[in-house]
Amino acid sequence: MTAFDFELVIGDKNWSSWSLRPWLAMRQAGLPFYERSIRLRQPDTKAQILPHSPAGTVPALKWNGLVIPESLAILETIADLFPMKKLWPEDAGARAMARAAAAEMHAGFTGLRREMPMDILNRYPGRGHTEEALGDARRIVTIWREARLRFGQLSDGDEGFLFGRFGVADAMYAPVVTRFVTYGVDPADLGDEDGAARAYMDAVLRLPAMQEWTAEAQDEMKERGLL
Ligand SMILES: N[C@@H](CCC(=O)N[C@@H](CS)C(=O)NCC(=O)O)C(=O)O
Incomplete structure (x- = not known):
């Protein structure tokens, strides 16, 4: 796996609690990923998020032609793909x-x-x-x-x-x-x-x-x- 296999779309690090969850797990597990940050609390936040996450929320993980929204689903996917990391x-x-x-x-x-x-x-x-x-x-x-x-x-x-x-x-x-x-x-x-x-x-x-x-x-x- 390389950094190009995963793109994690996240919000501002001070505020985006849902983004912190998969980011932390991927970083802590030592998995490389490309990070795309979108500013929250702006008039165009939704418009900025939508091209990357049809759910209209961050985080979203882009992997293998898929866009996976929902923090817990992203964590489950990472745990599935990397069983050796023992995330469960x-x-x-x-x-x-x-x-x-x-x-x-x-x-x-x-x-x-x-x-x-x-x-x-x-x-x-x-x-x-x-x-x-x-x-x-x-x-x-x-x-x-x-x-x-x-x-x-x-x-x-x-x-x-x-x-x-x-x-x-x-x-x-x-x-x-x-x-x-x-x-x-x-x-x-x-x-x-x-x-x-x-x-x-x-x-x-x-x-x-x-x-x-x-x-x-x-x-x-x-x-x-x-x-
Ligand atoms: N259930 C979602 C919640 C995601 C969520 O609500 N994210 C917020 C940021 S922490 C968001 O994207 N808000 C959209 C906005 O501010 O327009 C998850 O677990 O990922």
Whole structure:
């Protein structure tokens, strides 16, 4: 595979939480790809996206004559094409729970998504702490803790991620980690008695690909005079 086999169409790195997910997984897995960035929040954003993604949204992955929209479908495709990267856990039970966690993120948590949109570079502690958003955050902390305590911590070669090694479920939750930081959501207030969820957040934030994305978000925002 070469960089020319894959084109990933994404939005602004500071804001586009859905784009971060497949980008992070592909980068972290060491897969080469061409990156096309489209500016969100512009009058012509939709017109810019449509020629690359008929769904009208980013991310979209162009591969083998296909355009694959939907972050989770892109992650599934990458996991399928590169089984050696082990983006899903090998154990069937762990894999079932990883799939459930990824699907719950993709389909839900609308309160948290609405009240605490991804804004990696800014800090708004206390903003958006509505009952609904904090209810979503509590459920997410429970998912992280259960995954870590039941699977991740017990897995061979645990690297601190939900199911041990970095995978699709972690890519799906990475934007939430940044939202907790931006809006000052402390997992300790949401049932994280022994700090397992906090340690998980730190593992995500330490990922080289996560740091690369954040640095590039900063460059983009500076370039656009927004920082
Ligand atoms: N369900 C989609 C959601 C994608 C989505 O809503 N992306 C936003 C950017 S993060 C978008 O493309 N918005 C279009 C616009 O701003 O016009 C996925 O999982 O990929």
